[in-house]
Amino acid sequence: MARQIYMRTYLAVGVISLLIFSLGFLLSAQIDNERITRVEKATQLQELNYKSLQFQQLYLNTLTNNTESCPVFELSLQSSINTLTDSLERMEAYKASANFNRDEFGELSRNYVLDNLRYWLFAKRTKELCSLDFATVLYFYSDSNCGICPDQGVVLSYYKKLFGDRLLVFPINSDIEGTEASVSMLKKRYNVTVYPTIIVGEARYEGVVSRTELLPVICGSFAEPPNECLSVSNDEAN
Numbered sequence: 001m002a003r004q005i006y007m008r009t010y011l012a013v014g015v016i017s018l019l020i021f022s023l024g025f026l027l028s029a030q031i032d033n034e035r036i037t038r039v040e041k042a043t044q045l046q047e048l049n050y051k052s053l054q055f056q057q058l059y060l061n062t063l064t065n066n067t068e069s070c071p072v073f074e075l076s077l078q079s080s081i082n083t084l085t086d087s088l089e090r091m092e093a094y095k096a097s098a099n100f101n102r103d104e105f106g107e108l109s110r111n112y113v114l115d116n117l118r119y120w121l122f123a124k125r126t127k128e129l130c131s132l133d134f135a136t137v138l139y140f141y142s143d144s145n146c147g148i149c150p151d152q153g154v155v156l157s158y159y160k161k162l163f164g165d166r167l168l169v170f171p172i173n174s175d176i177e178g179t180e181a182s183v184s185m186l187k188k189r190y191n192v193t194v195y196p197t198i199i200v201g202e203a204r205y206e207g208v209v210s211r212t213e214l215l216p217v218i219c220g221s222f223a224e225p226p227n228e229c230l231s232v233s234n235d236e237a238n
Contacts, residue, residue, distance in 0.1 A: 070130035077126055078165050081119055087112055109173060110180050116170040117182055123168050135163070135221035138199035139171045140187065146195035152208045156198070159211075159218055162228050167218065 123136050139156060141149040156169050174195065177183045186192070190199050198205050201221050209217070219229035 070126075070132070073126060074130065074132055077119070077122060081123075081168060084115055084119060087115070106176070106179070110176050113172055113176055113180060113183065116172060117186070120168075120170045133223045134166045134168060135200065135218050137167070137169045137218075138186070138190075139169060140174050140190075140192045140195060140197045140199075141171060142174050142195045144175050148208050149196045152196040152198065155209065155211050155214060159214065162232065163218070163226060166222070166226060 120136060120138060123134070126132060127134065127136075137156065139152065141152065143149075153171075160167055160169050172183060172186070174183055174187065174192075177187070190197070190204050192204070194206050196206075196208060198209060200217050203217070205214075205217065215229070215232055219225045222229075
């Protein structure tokens with residue numbers, strides 16, 4: 001009798017444990033899928049923004065006087081890039097906690113990098129077409145082969161916060177190079193062989209570029225350097 005009670009108790013505990021594990025697994029999968037859905041929606045929004053910007057740029061190319069249209073296009077571009085920043089935050093939050101759907105996440109990462117590259121090209125073209133005064137940075141990094149890359153990310157985040165809309169930073173995760181030829185093409189174009197590497201304008205800088213070293217590089221990219229350039233220079237000198 002005691003043996004039967006023991007066996008029943010053992011089986012009950014086993015069944016309960018299995019149910020708890022299954023519920024935990026299903027809950028984690030559901031949360032993971034919800035995160036992917038949010039990122040996918042952000043990606044779809046980026047696609048719509050891209051099509052809108054594409055039309056606006058084509059329209060600007062038909063005008064002889066862009067004075068009135070350029071400010072509107074600049075606002076649209078900046079709004080889209082802000083949305084891109086939101087997408088990055090969602091991607092980073094997902095990456096920090098995701099355990100499932102790795103293949104889908106890889107596709108979302110690839111879409112995000114492509115969005116960055118498209119908006120980088122638009123920003124370069126808009127700067128030429130409308131004579132806008134902002135600086136662009138392509139930031140090549142690796143999550144798997146670069147322990148010091150986060151240090152460069154911190155420096156870039158500092159200057160992005162300082163200069164705001166006048167500094168556009170486009171992070172490119174080189175880990176997807178095997179599935180995305182665009183990354184390989186740009187790495188070859190700019191001779192990127194180490195991480196991190198940043199491209200400011202058309203100039204390449206390898207390794208971690210410190211705040212002190214990066215300040216004159218960024219400020220030199222502006223036609224009229226903002227007041228922050230002088231204030232930070234004075235702070236560094238003191």
